[in-house]
Amino acid sequence: MIVQKYGGSSVATAEKIRGVAERIKQRVDRGEKLVVVVSAMGKTTNSLIALAEQVSQEPSPRELDMLLATGEQVTSALLAMALCDMGIPALSYNAFQLGLTTTGSFNNARIMDLNLSRLRMQLERRSVLVVTGFQGVTPEGDVTTLGRGGSDTSAVAIAAKCGCPCEIYSDVPGVFTCDPNRVPGARKLDYITYDEMLELSSLGAKVLHSRAVEIAKKYSVDLYCGSTFSDERGTCVVNSLPEWLEQPVVSGVTTDSNQTRLTISRLPRSMEALSALFTGLAEQGVNVDMISTVNENGHSHLTFTVVDATEKAVLRTVRDVLAPWEGWSVSEDRNVVKVSAVGVGMKSAPGVAARFISALSRKGIAMLGTTTSEIKISALVATEDGNAALRALVEEFGLGE
Amino acid sequence: MIVQKYGGSSVATAEKIRGVAERIKQRVDRGEKLVVVVSAMGKTTNSLIALAEQVSQEPSPRELDMLLATGEQVTSALLAMALCDMGIPALSYNAFQLGLTTTGSFNNARIMDLNLSRLRMQLERRSVLVVTGFQGVTPEGDVTTLGRGGSDTSAVAIAAKCGCPCEIYSDVPGVFTCDPNRVPGARKLDYITYDEMLELSSLGAKVLHSRAVEIAKKYSVDLYCGSTFSDERGTCVVNSLPEWLEQPVVSGVTTDSNQTRLTISRLPRSMEALSALFTGLAEQGVNVDMISTVNENGHSHLTFTVVDATEKAVLRTVRDVLAPWEGWSVSEDRNVVKVSAVGVGMKSAPGVAARFISALSRKGIAMLGTTTSEIKISALVATEDGNAALRALVEEFGLGE
Numbered sequence: 091m092i093v094q095k096y097g098g099s100s101v102a103t104a105e106k107i108r109g110v111a112e113r114i115k116q117r118v119d120r121g122e123k124l125v126v127v128v129s130a131m132g133k134t135t136n137s138l139i140a141l142a143e144q145v146s147q148e149p150s151p152r153e154l155d156m157l158l159a160t161g162e163q164v165t166s167a168l169l170a171m172a173l174c175d176m177g178i179p180a181l182s183y184n185a186f187q188l189g190l191t192t193t194g195s196f197n198n199a200r201i202m203d204l205n206l207s208r209l210r211m212q213l214e215r216r217s218v219l220v221v222t223g224f225q226g227v228t229p230e231g232d233v234t235t236l237g238r239g240g241s242d243t244s245a246v247a248i249a250a251k252c253g254c255p256c257e258i259y260s261d262v263p264g265v266f267t268c269d270p271n272r273v274p275g276a277r278k279l280d281y282i283t284y285d286e287m288l289e290l291s292s293l294g295a296k297v298l299h300s301r302a303v304e305i306a307k308k309y310s311v312d313l314y315c316g317s318t319f320s321d322e323r324g325t326c327v328v329n330s331l332p333e334w335l336e337q338p339v340v341s342g343v344t345t346d347s348n349q350t351r352l353t354i355s356r357l358p359r360s361m362e363a364l365s366a367l368f369t370g371l372a373e374q375g376v377n378v379d380m381i382s383t384v385n386e387n388g389h390s391h392l393t394f395t396v397v398d399a400t401e402k403a404v405l406r407t408v409r410d411v412l413a414p415w416e417g418w419s420v421s422e423d424r425n426v427v428k429v430s431a432v433g434v435g436m437k438s439a440p441g442v443a444a445r446f447i448s449a450l451s452r453k454g455i456a457m458l459g460t461t462t463s464e465i466k467i468s469a470l471v472a473t474e475d476g477n478a479a480l481r482a483l484v485e486e487f488g489l490g491e
Numbered sequence: 492m493i494v495q496k497y498g499g500s501s502v503a504t505a506e507k508i509r510g511v512a513e514r515i516k517q518r519v520d521r522g523e524k525l526v527v528v529v530s531a532m533g534k535t536t537n538s539l540i541a542l543a544e545q546v547s548q549e550p551s552p553r554e555l556d557m558l559l560a561t562g563e564q565v566t567s568a569l570l571a572m573a574l575c576d577m578g579i580p581a582l583s584y585n586a587f588q589l590g591l592t593t594t595g596s597f598n599n600a601r602i603m604d605l606n607l608s609r610l611r612m613q614l615e616r617r618s619v620l621v622v623t624g625f626q627g628v629t630p631e632g633d634v635t636t637l638g639r640g641g642s643d644t645s646a647v648a649i650a651a652k653c654g655c656p657c658e659i660y661s662d663v664p665g666v667f668t669c670d671p672n673r674v675p676g677a678r679k680l681d682y683i684t685y686d687e688m689l690e691l692s693s694l695g696a697k698v699l700h701s702r703a704v705e706i707a708k709k710y711s712v713d714l715y716c717g718s719t720f721s722d723e724r725g726t727c728v729v730n731s732l733p734e735w736l737e738q739p740v741v742s743g744v745t746t747d748s749n750q751t752r753l754t755i756s757r758l759p760r761s762m763e764a765l766s767a768l769f770t771g772l773a774e775q776g777v778n779v780d781m782i783s784t785v786n787e788n789g790h791s792h793l794t795f796t797v798v799d800a801t802e803k804a805v806l807r808t809v810r811d812v813l814a815p816w817e818g819w820s821v822s823e824d825r826n827v828v829k830v831s832a833v834g835v836g837m838k839s840a841p842g843v844a845a846r847f848i849s850a851l852s853r854k855g856i857a858m859l860g861t862t863t864s865e866i867k868i869s870a871l872v873a874t875e876d877g878n879a880a881l882r883a884l885v886e887e888f889g890l891g892e
Binding site for chain 1: 506549570
């Protein structure tokens, strides 16, 4: 038994859906049993969100999930039809039918359970079940969705629960050292570790959703990323690289433009103010990154980054918690991008940070902030420097062809 | 408590959905509790069927229902959002959530039950529930749909179960003596009986689905048809007309172009052949209407009508069951329309059939067949004669303005 997942661009049209059905048929003909998780067709989710915004300025989160969940149901029904048409008696299942229960946090729910017995029973009688990705139901029966990229999470969660491998298919033939659309020489990786993939996904690489990688790591799910449109070999996401493979210092570089940089000028000197600020942000559940302070003419200025989506809430919180003090001001800059290099090899190779920084400096790229972990280094640069920074890192760490 | 139903053209765009929400708000402001049943937006169901036919020549009935059910879920979520946006905390419910169970005949399921306690409990806490029309689930959890016009049936069934009135809103402001798009002088009726409405719906009038009227009659549901887009008074569908109202002989006339006329020429003389034919058709569940035979030069020819959709199956059956005999042939004619006059007053007024027939004859319209019941007379005429026949009947029975 194998879980497969096909992304939105793989099922964007009726013709592509038939193409996916053909691929599935080849596997069934080899005697495999498949649970196929699908996303909504093409840009359906975006269109539905646009429709919601036409009827309501701030759509009810419960109703938004009820709306968005239809996208995956459409694809799953169509794919099951296409398979039936080819003589494979597939059935589609939605979250209700599968007992895929989640927490009640609409638009960003987490999977809690899955009725495995039903799924297993059906797979005894037939070779393919098509399952709606991205959606769940609460124990009370409300429809939920798992957030952007949630279909990856659905697929890996089902594979984890079934103890079987998971194959993620998209329009990209695997994981690359760098986004091939931005750096022509980007190289496809045969293997990448869970930890590296987790960092790359969190840092902007779109090939896999980071929550899906988290679950894959936790339950040691055999994970494979490949192309829907070719038989080219993809990338295996593994616990550790095969021993015969030389461990690169840096496995991949990526950019994340979903960042806003906030600057609080003339920050009040009191420790109380700083503490109130970060406590307030933490209470809002905001992730603050790349914090730095600059002293200038006896005043200190604080900068940090947050993800774009939380920016409004962050500005509100900043104004609220700093209200008792006077003389400060806050400004924002969305024209920034986070450039990161990731590699488990960094742990044992000293001087990677120095190489990273000097590679950017040599190209005259200003770093507005940096942050590091055991296996990654990130720098914030101006948006217009993003591509040059990527190319400098690809060259420095030998990630090109 | 009141059940309302809004048809596809009433919710065709985001703007129209907001319009419906405004109408609902007015009722809520008056202190009413509403269960609002909605259809898919505009032509969504047709688009989904077209999509299905792109992936499969003969879409699996189960998967087709899974696909089509998404249309109503989209509308219900959007309407609930629009209501929330106006300060009315509405919730949308689909068939799973409502326990709206049906038989397992996909594409044409019949409602079996409804979890009333859940619905009642929710209505204690809020004023509006928005419910997906047209869809159900089998006891095993498969998604079903109720067939064309099924949202009317959903609405009336919920009203019947709750013992409350039902209002059906569409782009037509009520039931007319005749289709106002075809006969300009058509008059709107204030009242019509269940029996008349049932005949009119079965004979082609699109304002209400005949199964919905059947359920309304069976459970004496107060039924009202009105316009979504105006406050003009609509039509009450009642058990019997108010006593003060003069009972017209004919309440309405209608046409049904969904008819195919089959002719079997040189029908074998044996009674066995005729018996095999009608037994064969009955076993296929085909409704045969307007049967007539003509004798000519020692041969007899049989004609009858069936609804367009069953035509292929009927032709197959005819060829199969008459295979043992020789010399006959079968031909079909889709260029026909059934024109009908309906009125409970016919029961007590003799000579209505004569008036009906002579009204058409006077205009030189050939009748290819006729059929009558206690409260209706139908004639089959060539499609090009349809409008003239309608106008002749409107004039004869005083149905114009």
